[in-house]
Amino acid sequence: MLQAILAVIVFLLLFLFFAGIRIVRPTSRGLVERLGKYKRFAMPGFNWIIPIIDNIYVIDITEIMVDAQPQEIITNDNLNAKVDAQIYFKVKDDEESVKKSQYHVNNYKNQIVNLARTTLRNIIGTLTLKSANSERGKINSELQRTLKEETSSWGLEIVRAELKEIDPPKDVQETMNKVVKAENEKIAAVDFATATETVADGQRRSEIKKAEGVKQAKILEAEGEALAIKLVNSSADQYFTGNAQLLKKLETVEKSLANNAKIVIPSNTELVNVIGELAGVAPIRK
Numbered sequence: 001m002l003q004a005i006l007a008v009i010v011f012l013l014l015f016l017f018f019a020g021i022r023i024v025r026p027t028s029r030g031l032v033e034r035l036g037k038y039k040r041f042a043m044p045g046f047n048w049i050i051p052i053i054d055n056i057y058v059i060d061i062t063e064i065m066v067d068a069q070p071q072e073i074i075t076n077d078n079l080n081a082k083v084d085a086q087i088y089f090k091v092k093d094d095e096e097s098v099k100k101s102q103y104h105v106n107n108y109k110n111q112i113v114n115l116a117r118t119t120l121r122n123i124i125g126t127l128t129l130k131s132a133n134s135e136r137g138k139i140n141s142e143l144q145r146t147l148k149e150e151t152s153s154w155g156l157e158i159v160r161a162e163l164k165e166i167d168p169p170k171d172v173q174e175t176m177n178k179v180v181k182a183e184n185e186k187i188a189a190v191d192f193a194t195a196t197e198t199v200a201d202g203q204r205r206s207e208i209k210k211a212e213g214v215k216q217a218k219i220l221e222a223e224g225e226a227l228a229i230k231l232v233n234s235s236a237d238q239y240f241t242g243n244a245q246l247l248k249k250l251e252t253v254e255k256s257l258a259n260n261a262k263i264v265i266p267s268n269t270e271l272v273n274v275i276g277e278l279a280g281v282a283p284i285r286k
Helices: 002-019 095-103 108-124 129-134 136-150 170-258 271-279
Strands: 021-024 028-034 037-042 045-048 054-060 064-067 071-074 080-091 156-167
Touching: 002 021, 021 028, 021 054, 028 095, 037 054, 037 095, 054 095, 064 108, 071 108, 080 095, 080 108, 080 136, 108 136, 108 156, 129 136, 129 156, 136 156
Parallel strands: none
Antiparallel strands: 021 045, 028 037, 028 054, 064 080, 071 080, 080 156
16 A cells, blocks of 8 residues: 555656656747746756746747838828838847846737837838938838837847838829939930040040141141251352352453453463463462
8 A cells, every 4th residue: 555655656756747847948038937926037958847836938039020011101291101111129038138028018029010110100201202212221220229219128139120111102103213214314315415525525636636746747847848948058158159259250251252352461371370360260370
């Protein structure tokens, strides 16, 4: 009988031991409550609780993404825009933060979504549709900052907030597309005109350079001809003037002799010298 009782007790103890085993993964943390009151913090690995008396609540501490769900928001220029965003967050892994995520807020995932939707309405409501599309980075930063401030007591870390879409009404989108197309065509036309002007300017400069080259060649040719004439004149002045005078004197003697002029030749005088003296030529010395 005693052995049976001992066997039952051992069985019950083994049952309680195995029933109380809890394994916490590295991606989670646990909160152990005893009779509805917080008892201790359960780290990853082996944990044991008293069955029935203790309860363990396992909280995921990995990064979580929630969608803020599309909503219609009226922009500052009175246009309805369909806006959606995604929020990335996680529960901090320290004991105090895990406790806050369970004891300071009821269902933090839903609360994050509602808070993000409200914050988006407040931010985009102050912007025009055009500025909202062009300032997505600013909207993301403002949304993340606001969520951080509002969830500071929830034990959460807001990793990032991303604006998923800002879709204007269909007719407004079509008009915006036409405006963008017209702007692109305008820029292309300006670029083409600039390129054409650049080519024309290059051709004009080339013609000017060519004309300057022809002009310079003609100037150099004229200068060369002038220098040649100058050298000819200089040579004529240097070598031809005396010979011309001599030729003139010889012509005078020739005319004198042609008129049967009589020439008296002194004794002991060469005829050549007498004729040379008449022509102004130095006599030939013996």
